[in-house]
């Protein structure tokens with residue numbers, strides 16, 4: 270398997286993928302990579318300004334931070350990640366990313382570039398036709414990805430028990446856990462600065478979960494989880510969303 274856009278760090282250990290960005294000078298440890306300021310989202314069906322899904326969320330994410338996002342079903346965790354990724358619109362607030370030229374908004378950076386650096390990874394890949402290798406080809410054909418260096422997704426997933434042959438099977442022939450690890454490996458291979466992970470181990474057994482957690486332990490992530498034990502293992506901070514649209518940042 271050839272790597273997408275040129276392999277780097279071939280043969281690196283399982284936990285070394287993306288410890289530094291392949292495309293940019295790393296953000297100094299004392300500066301946030303990502304700043305979220307007063308992010309506010311109304312409920313879909315709300316017809317006035319008072320019914321919020323979340324309100325005024327402010328958060329600085331430093332290099333290596335893992336922010337675990339918790340809260341009951343329907344509270345807005347996925348929507349929050351999609352707003353940060355600029356995949357869903359929001360009513361107020363600002364997200365900025367550290368660059369060598371200072372903090373930039375998605376518009377200053379361009380939205381496709383933003384999404385390449387602040388990448389949302391859904392719980393399962395959307396219904397895809399073809400094989401995971403076709404998916405890799407599609408991702409690497411995006412102009413924003415064509416300019417970047419990539420890790421080899423097959424090598425990343427092999428560390429998680431995904432044998433290379435699985436990349437040539439049709440998506441529906443793969444189990445939920447295989448699909449989840451393959452989609453996550455493709456995202457990781459693109460080396461975004463911040464990963465926005467929507468329950469990335471929800472379909473995995475404890476052993477596979479431990480391997481994925483190990484690989485991601487040196488990445489900067491915002492990570493939705495319903496598993497309190499996982500939150501305590503992975504998180505540098507816990508962001509708890511509440512049904513009344515308030516939130517709390519907790520040190521684990």
Ligand SMILES: Nc1ncnc2c1ncn2[C@@H]1O[C@H](COP(=O)(O)OP(=O)(O)OP(=O)(O)O)[C@@H](O)[C@H]1O
Nearest residue numbers: 311312313322341342343344345346347348349357
């Ligand atoms: N684009 C949107 N704008 C406003 N509200 C939305 C949007 N997309 C989804 N919603 C609504 O926001 C609410 C929260 O959904 P969301 O998927 O973010 O919750 P969640 O906390 O991730 O839930 P779960 O834990 O069940 O996955 C739902 O009522 C959903 O219908």
